[in-house]
Structures are given as C-alpha cells and as structure tokens.
Amino acid sequence: MTGPVTDTYPIIRLDGVSKVYPMPAGDVRALDSLSLDIMAGEFVAIMGPSGSGKSTLLNLIGCLDVPSSGDVQVDGRSVKALTDDELTTLRRDNIGFVFQQFNLIPLLDVLENVEFPLVLKSRAHATRERCREVLAAVGLAPELHTHKPSELSGGQQQRAAIARALVNDPGILLCDEPTGNLDTKTGDTIMALLTGLNREGKTVLVVTHDPRIAAHAGRTILMVDGRVA
Amino acid sequence: MILFDFAKRNIRLHWLRSFLAVVGIIIGVTAIASMGMLGNSLVLSISDSLTSVGDTIVITPHIASAPGGAIGGTGSTLKITGRQVEEIRRAAGANTVVPIHAGAERITVGNEAKTAALYAMDPADVPVLLEKDSGIYLRYGSGIMVGKKLADENDLKVGETIGIGSGEERARIVGILKERGIGFDINPDYALVVADTWFTSRYGDRDYDEVIVKARNLDDIDPVKAAIDTQLNRREQVVNVLDTRKVLQTIVDAFNQISTFTTAIGGISLVVAGISILNVMLMSVTERTKEIGIIRSLGAKRGEVMRIFLSEALILGLVGSTVGGVLSLAGGYLALNVMLQSSKYLFAASTIVYVFYGIAFGIGVSLLSGIYPAWKAAMMNPIEALRFE
Numbered sequence: 141m142t143g144p145v146t147d148t149y150p151i152i153r154l155d156g157v158s159k160v161y162p163m164p165a166g167d168v169r170a171l172d173s174l175s176l177d178i179m180a181g182e183f184v185a186i187m188g189p190s191g192s193g194k195s196t197l198l199n200l201i202g203c204l205d206v207p208s209s210g211d212v213q214v215d216g217r218s219v220k221a222l223t224d225d226e227l228t229t230l231r232r233d234n235i236g237f238v239f240q241q242f243n244l245i246p247l248l249d250v251l252e253n254v255e256f257p258l259v260l261k262s263r264a265h266a267t268r269e270r271c272r273e274v275l276a277a278v279g280l281a282p283e284l285h286t287h288k289p290s291e292l293s294g295g296q297q298q299r300a301a302i303a304r305a306l307v308n309d310p311g312i313l314l315c316d317e318p319t320g321n322l323d324t325k326t327g328d329t330i331m332a333l334l335t336g337l338n339r340e341g342k343t344v345l346v347v348t349h350d351p352r353i354a355a356h357a358g359r360t361i362l363m364v365d366g367r368v369a
Numbered sequence: 370m371i372l373f374d375f376a377k378r379n380i381r382l383h384w385l386r387s388f389l390a391v392v393g394i395i396i397g398v399t400a401i402a403s404m405g406m407l408g409n410s411l412v413l414s415i416s417d418s419l420t421s422v423g424d425t426i427v428i429t430p431h432i433a434s435a436p437g438g439a440i441g442g443t444g445s446t447l448k449i450t451g452r453q454v455e456e457i458r459r460a461a462g463a464n465t466v467v468p469i470h471a472g473a474e475r476i477t478v479g480n481e482a483k484t485a486a487l488y489a490m491d492p493a494d495v496p497v498l499l500e501k502d503s504g505i506y507l508r509y510g511s512g513i514m515v516g517k518k519l520a521d522e523n524d525l526k527v528g529e530t531i532g533i534g535s536g537e538e539r540a541r542i543v544g545i546l547k548e549r550g551i552g553f554d555i556n557p558d559y560a561l562v563v564a565d566t567w568f569t570s571r572y573g574d575r576d577y578d579e580v581i582v583k584a585r586n587l588d589d590i591d592p593v594k595a596a597i598d599t600q601l602n603r604r605e606q607v608v609n610v611l612d613t614r615k616v617l618q619t620i621v622d623a624f625n626q627i628s629t630f631t632t633a634i635g636g637i638s639l640v641v642a643g644i645s646i647l648n649v650m651l652m653s654v655t656e657r658t659k660e661i662g663i664i665r666s667l668g669a670k671r672g673e674v675m676r677i678f679l680s681e682a683l684i685l686g687l688v689g690s691t692v693g694g695v696l697s698l699a700g701g702y703l704a705l706n707v708m709l710q711s712s713k714y715l716f717a718a719s720t721i722v723y724v725f726y727g728i729a730f731g732i733g734v735s736l737l738s739g740i741y742p743a744w745k746a747a748m749m750n751p752i753e754a755l756r757f758e
Contacts, residue, residue, distance in 0.1 A: 199752050202666070204665075204666060204751050204752050204755075205752055224670075224671060225670050225671070225672070228665070228668055228669070228670045228671075229668065229670070231666070231668050232667065232668020232669075233668070237666045237667070239755075243659075243663045243666075243755070245660055245663060245664070246660075247375065247378045247379060247382060247660075248375070248378070256664065256667055257667040257668055260667065260668050260669055260673065261668065304667070308668070
C-alpha cells in the first residue's frame with residue numbers, strides 16, 4: 141500500500157543514537173545506539189510497547205530534542221551542531237506534527253490554526269489562500285474554517301491538524317497515534333488521508349499501538365527497550 | 370502580526386483577570402501622575418506667590434546683638450543707623466539701596482478704625498520695589514499709596530482720603546499698589562506706603578528697620594552680600610543679610626522633596642500593580658503550557674514565544690497606562706482644586722509632563738513584570754510542555 145520507494149535518499153538518518161534521561165534512581169536509556177534510515181517517500185509505522193522509546197525517537201526526528209550521543213540527520217542536516225533556533229527552523233520548514241489529541245490552539249479558529257506555522261515562516265498575512273487550499277485538500281468544508289476547534293468533531297479536528305502540519309509543505313509528517321482518539325471509521329478516513337499524502341510524496345511516520353494502523357505502512361519498525369527489534 | 374493578535378485574544382479570553390491587572394496599572398499611573406502634578410503645581414504656586422524674583426538682598430538688624438533679647442524684625446527697637454546705610458551703599462556699588470522705615474499705624478476709613486502696616490521710603494525708590502495698580506506713584510508730599518488687599522477690603526479708591534494715627538490726620542490716596550504676595554522684604558498688600566519725609570516729619574528722625582538692595586545683575590548678589598558682611602559684621606554680627614534667591618531656593622527645594630515623596634507613594638501603588646501583572650502572566654504561562662508546547666512544535670522560536678507573552682504585558686500596560694494618564698488629568702484637577710483652590714497650573718508644561726512620566730512608568734513596569742513569565746514560557750522544554758494536561 142506504499143508509494144514507490146525507488147530513486148530516493150535517506151530523508152531521516154539516525155546514526156548510533158542514544159538518548160539517556162538522568163533520573164534520581166539512575167539513568168534511563170530511552171534509546172540505545174539506534175541506527176536507522178528512512179527514505180524519502182516512505183510510509184513507516186513505528187510500533188512497540190510503552191517505554192520502548194517510540195516517543196523519544198519521534199521527538200528526536202522532530203527536532204524537539206537532541207540525542208545524548210550519535211547523530212540525527214533530517215533532510216541531510218545534522219542536528220548535532222544546531223542551535224535551538226536552527227532546530228526550530230528545521231522543524232518549522234521540514235516537519236509536520238500530527239498528534240493524538242489534535243493539539244489545535246483553542247483560541248484560534250480553524251483557518252488561523254492552519255495559518256499559524258505559515259505566518260511563523262513567512263511573516264506575512266497574505267496567506268489565507270494557501271490555508272484554504274490545504275484545508276480543501278484534507279477535505280474540510282469552507283463553512284467549518286471559521287469555527288473554533290471545540291466546535292468540530294474529532295475527525296474534523298484531526299483533518300484541521302493535518303492541514304496545519306502540511307501548510308509549510310514539509311517533507312516529513314510525524315504522526316503520534318493519529319487515530320488514537322477517533323472511532324474506527326473516522327480513523328480509517330484519516331489513515332486514507334495520510335496514505336494519499338504519502339502517495340503525493342510525503343514521508344510519513346506513524347507511531348501506533350494498533351496493528352491495523354500499521355498495516356497502512358510500507359514498513360513497520362518494532363521497537364523494544366530502545367532498540368529496533 | 371499574528372503573535373500580537375494571539376496575545377490580544379488571550380487577554381480577551383481571560384478578560385476579568387486581565388481587567389483587574391489593568392485596574393492596578395490604572396490606579397498606579399493615576400496615583401503617580403496626579404501626585405507628581407500636584408507636587409509640581411504646589412512648587413509653581415509657591416514660586417508665584419513668593420514675590421521676590423531672587424534679585425533682592427534684605428538687611429535687617431541682628432536679633433542676638435540686642436542686649437536683653439528684644440524681639441527683632443520690622444518695627445522692633447533694633448535699627449539700622451544712617452551710617453550703616455551709608456556703608457551698605459558703599460558695599461552695594463551701583464545697585465539700588467532702599468532703606469525702609471516700617472511700622473504699624475491706626476487708620477480710619479469712614480468711621481471705622483483699623484490697624485495697617487506702614488512702610489516709608491524715598492518716593493524715588495518706590496517704583497524699584499513696587500508696581501502700581503492704579504493712580505500714580507508716590508511723590509514728595511502728603512500722598513500715600515495703599516496695598517491692593519487693604520484697598521479692596523475697605524473699598525478704597527484713588528483720590529479718597531483716610532485718617533492716619535490717633536490724630537486722624539487726613540492723607541490722600543494717590544495710588545493703589547499691585548498685589549504682590551508674600552515677600553521676604555516687605556509685605557505691602559495690607560499696608561500703607563508713604564514718603565520717608567512724611568514719616569520723619571511725623572515720627573521724628575529715626576533709624577531704619579530694614580534695608581533692601583536690588584541687584585541689577587544676579588552675579589552681583591554674592592559679592593555685594595560679602596561686602597556688606599565685611600563692612601558691617603566685621604567685629605560682631607550687627608545685621609542679618611538675607612539673600613532671597615537662597616531662601617526661595619530652599620523653599621522650592623523643600624516642596625520638590627515633598628512632591629518627590631508623594632510621587633514615590635504613587636510609585637508604590639504602581640509596583641503593586643506590576644506584581645499583579647506578574648501574577649496574571651505567571652498564571653497565564655502555567656495554564657498555557659500545553660499551548661506553548663504546541664506552538665514550539667509548529668516552529669515558534671523561543672524569541673517568538675517570548676514576544677507573545679511580552680505583547681500581552683505590553684497590551685495590559687498600554688491600556689492601563691493610557692486610561693490612567695487620562696484619569697490622572699481628572700485626578701490632578703481634583704487634587705489641585707482641593708489643595709490649591711485653583712487648577713491654573715494643571716496645564717503648565719512642567720505639570721502636564723507628569724502624565725507622560727506616569728504613562729511611561731506604567732508601560733515600563735508592565736513590561737518589566739512580563740519579562741520573567743515570558744522568559745519562563747520561552748525556556749520551557751517543548752516535549753514536557755506538550756505532555757502537560
């Protein structure tokens with residue numbers, strides 16, 4: 141069910157990555173010398189029990205965190221040498237996040253939520269057209285654009301969140317349990333949407349517990365104790 | 370700018386506590402500005418009613434030199450002799466020296482008897498010291514001039530006559546003096562001013578009660594003062610030499626200190642307002658932890674997060690300070706009318722500037738209070754912030 145993975149390059153590369161959280165009871169090694177390539181255009185599911193390091197992996201790829209040792213490369217750029225601002229810019233321009241709780245900003249309406257990353261990037265307000273375009277692409281009707289997130293159903297909120305993740309046209313979509321708060325039917329439509337985006341060329345990473353969701357992916361990475369099993 | 374917009378919305382969402390924080394700033398700015406305005410107006414009004422423009426040296430007999438400790442000042446038994454006046458003239462050089470007899474006398478207006486202060490001086494010196502309101506200046510002869518308040522209260526007009534002394538000798542009013550306010554030299558508002566010849570013909574040849582030196586040039590004051598001191602007070606202090614400029618300065622300084630003190634009290638309320646902004650902002654940062662995580666994950670830099678929260682503090686400060694500035698005009702007007710019974714100094718540049726000081730302080734305090742919460746928001750770990758429920 142995945143797109144063609146020919147003629148491609150590693151858009152994400154992890155090289156001997158360890159992440160250690162210092163805890164009072166002793167260090168916790170969330171990732172243990174993990175090496176991994178994810179090719180541009182791939183659809184990858186990451187599975188594993190709680191505490192296996194899935195979230196840590198996602199945070200490192202999403203440039204929300206830096207490894208304790210080893211290196212992460214996103215789109216050819218090593219995160220090791222980057223400042224916080226540079227990491228943020230890399231995240232803003234190359235990565236779209238999709239969360240289990242949608243994480244739309246309650247203060248802003250749908251259109252403004254989608255606009256937010258775009259304005260962070262372009263500093264301009266003449267961006268509404270682009271937002272409507274993306275919202276149309278994820279299948280959210282125009283009459284919903286001026287609603288606050290709390291007025292939308294879960295599926296609609298997740299579509300808005302995906303639109304927000306797409307608005308800066310990033311190469312990578314990082315999805316953390318994107319269907320975790322949705323009923324099965326709505327979850328399927330969201331997965332179909334993600335699959336479609338993958339076909340259009342986006343690299344999609346989905347962290348999930350659900351084998352049915354993982355079945356959408358071209359490759360499943362199983363993690364145990366901070367390593368690929 | 371969406372970041373500013375974002376801050377605005379958050380304020381609107383939490384309008385009640387934002388409003389309360391703004392009220393604090395309003396009170397603080399109003400207090401600091403109206404106190405400053407009041408203090409400045411006091412200083413202005415004091416400077417205005419103290420007549421001396423600061424070019425006057427007043428020489429009076431030294432009280433302690435009187436054997437038996439007689440009470441000094443005008444009309445006392447202590448005098449400045451004609452020889453001393455000559456010495457003063459020599460010391461004063463080209464500056465005008467006005468020796469004055471001072472006293473009090475019974476006057477009769479119609480059938481009513483009253484007491485008024487009496488100043489006698491060379492008629493040629495009158496225009497040096499005093500301004501006339503109507504009529505003419507004193508001439509050698511029997512005419513008198515009357516102080517403005519004395520004239521107003523007794524309905525005295527130029528051309529009328531009043532009785533002076535127990536003999537009720539008639540004297541013709543030739544001129545009315547302009548109101549002069551409280552002076553360090555003489556206080557003619559409730560007084561009669563007569564020619565020295567008239568005075569000596571009536572009370573005999575007398576020594577003087579005080580001598581006034583009008584400096585032509587402010588730079589002359591110090592050397593003249595020093596010269597008088599060395600001439601007359603060589604062996605022992607026989608006269609006091611008062612430099613009105615110094616006295617004026619001391620009084621104005623004192624009022625400035627009072628003004629600073631009251632403004633500082635206003636400042637305390639502004640500090641309290643700042644703390645309430647700090648509190649509101651810290652609450653806002655804590656409540657919005659998750660949101661901070663979200664916008665960080667969307668690609669907002671630390672500086673941008675900081676700007677959102679500083680914008681919030683800035684909006685609170687701007688609104689509160691502007692309203693406070695406007696209210697301080699009303700507050701200042703009220704305070705001035707209560708304290709000075711006049712609001713004429715309200716729009717003096719040096720008064721009105723306190724409105725802008727108040728506004729500037731208000732905005733400054735708000736921004737300052739916003740810095741820590743904004744910094745706290747900016748330095749949040751995005752992963753932990755995202756996990757926050």
